[in-house]
Amino acid sequence: MELLDDSIVPEHARDIKAEAREFAQEHIKPNAQEYFQSGDYPEEILEAGREANLVAQDIPEEWGGRGLDLAQLLAMTEEFYRADAGIALTLQLASFGCEITYEHGSEEQCERYVRPVAEGEQRSGLAVSEPETGSDLAGMQTTAERDGDEYVINGEKYWIGNGVEADWITLYARTGDDEDNRYGNHSMFIVPTDTDGYEAEHIPEKMAMRASKQAHIEFDDCRIPAANLIGSEGDGFMLLADFFNHGRVAVAGHGIGIAAAAIEEAWEFTHDREEFGRTISDFQSVQHGLADMLVEFESARTLVWRAREKVANEDNAGYWAAMAKTKATETAVDVAEQGMQFHGGRSVLDERRIARVYRDARIPVIYEGANEIQRNLIYGQAP
Numbered sequence: 001m002e003l004l005d006d007s008i009v010p011e012h013a014r015d016i017k018a019e020a021r022e023f024a025q026e027h028i029k030p031n032a033q034e035y036f037q038s039g040d041y042p043e044e045i046l047e048a049g050r051e052a053n054l055v056a057q058d059i060p061e062e063w064g065g066r067g068l069d070l071a072q073l074l075a076m077t078e079e080f081y082r083a084d085a086g087i088a089l090t091l092q093l094a095s096f097g098c099e100i101t102y103e104h105g106s107e108e109q110c111e112r113y114v115r116p117v118a119e120g121e122q123r124s125g126l127a128v129s130e131p132e133t134g135s136d137l138a139g140m141q142t143t144a145e146r147d148g149d150e151y152v153i154n155g156e157k158y159w160i161g162n163g164v165e166a167d168w169i170t171l172y173a174r175t176g177d178d179e180d181n182r183y184g185n186h187s188m189f190i191v192p193t194d195t196d197g198y199e200a201e202h203i204p205e206k207m208a209m210r211a212s213k214q215a216h217i218e219f220d221d222c223r224i225p226a227a228n229l230i231g232s233e234g235d236g237f238m239l240l241a242d243f244f245n246h247g248r249v250a251v252a253g254h255g256i257g258i259a260a261a262a263i264e265e266a267w268e269f270t271h272d273r274e275e276f277g278r279t280i281s282d283f284q285s286v287q288h289g290l291a292d293m294l295v296e297f298e299s300a301r302t303l304v305w306r307a308r309e310k311v312a313n314e315d316n317a318g319y320w321a322a323m324a325k326t327k328a329t330e331t332a333v334d335v336a337e338q339g340m341q342f343h344g345g346r347s348v349l350d351e352r353r354i355a356r357v358y359r360d361a362r363i364p365v366i367y368e369g370a371n372e373i374q375r376n377l378i379y380g381q382a383p
């Protein structure tokens with residue numbers, strides 16, 4: 001069954017899609033269950049991804065990457081997440097947040113921080129969420145106070161991909177307190193993780209995407225050079241909103257990949273399992289269930305690729321990105337749920353791919369903004 005066919009993918013993105021598929025078949029899919037069960041960080045697969053030039057390659061050529069555009073990134077994302085969401089997240093997070101620097105930072109920042117990520121020598125992370133605040137981006141409390149030629153950071157971040165493993169992170173921190181301008185109170189900074197006052201530890205083990213690692217970071221009078229500010233003071237919220245428009249199209253790709261995995265698995269199982277002297281796919285209600293999965297999947301994928309074009313053209317990008325993210329990630333949840341039902345008792349066996357996919361599907365409906373927040377954006381930005 002070919003669900004991720006490339007007829008919907010623009011021609012210039014088809015080669016990278018084929019490369020990603022080959023890599024996923026060889027390196028991601030066969031190792032998915034092992035990493036899910038051990039919860040280890042897939043360092044070797046990340047290294048293979050770097051060698052294959054499939055990690056951090058959205059970074060422009062002038063800073064050492066391949067300059068992959070949103071279509072190429074989305075095509076790659078669908079393939080990686082179908083093979084395994086946990087490993088795929090680790091591959092994608094290796095350069096998380098770099099876009100903010102290469103889009104809005106200085107040449108010096110790009111040379112010093114972005115290039116080593118593109119060249120596979122370093123990894124990054126993006127630190128926005130906090131223990132006490134997640135959805136309310138304008139309410140984040142970690143502060144960065146200017147002191148001469150430095151900023152002094154205090155506070156905590158939670159859920160931060162690569163908070164422990166990264167060489168540097170992009171930090172979203174409070175630099176103002178103007179209640180009349182909630183969206184101008186935050187700024188973005190580059191924070192090397194070996195700076196004094198930066199302490200990170202892994203958060204408790206997750207039930208899904210266990211091959212990716214998140215951290216709790218504490219900043220205690222952590223001093224960074226003022227030159228590590230990205231853009232201008234007060235730009236943080238807007239830089240993040242812009243970043244999320246691309247990010248949410250990518251997360252929509254997470255949903256599509258996970259949904260494809262659930263359908264593949266359900267299809268195979270129902271055409272193999274026999275009850276009442278026939279395969280269960282002979283029952284019409286099962287056939288209708290499979291048909292509904294396909295209808296939902298194709299609807300979601302069509303919307304995602306349409307949104308990709310809208311976002312790339314900056315045509316009401318926030319609206320389309322939120323819509324694609326919502327539909328694709330909820331489709332993943334729905335088809336994974338149906339796939340579980342069709343697996344009967346075997347659905348709950350840890351060794352089953354459907355059980356892993358079912359758990360993984362719970363995450364993209366939350367990260368990069370819970371889907372309730374996406375609905376706020378869709379309503380608020382409706383054309």
Ligand SMILES: Cc1cc2nc3c(=O)[nH]c(=O)nc-3n(C[C@H](O)[C@H](O)[C@H](O)COP(=O)(O)OP(=O)(O)OC[C@H]3O[C@@H](n4cnc5c(N)ncnc54)[C@H](O)[C@@H]3O)c2cc1C
Nearest residue numbers: 126127128129133134135159160161366367368369370372
């Ligand atoms: C695996 C994983 C990886 C992550 N990686 C990162 C990372 O690398 N960097 C980073 O900064 N963050 C990361 N996050 C954090 C993620 O972005 C947050 O979990 C998400 O934004 C939701 O915040 P929260 O968990 O604090 O939930 P809350 O904001 O506490 O919300 C809880 C629930 O309340 C409801 N809710 C909240 N606000 C509203 C509203 N306005 N209207 C209606 N309902 C509402 C929703 O149902 C929501 O799910 C990650 C999260 C996960 C699970």
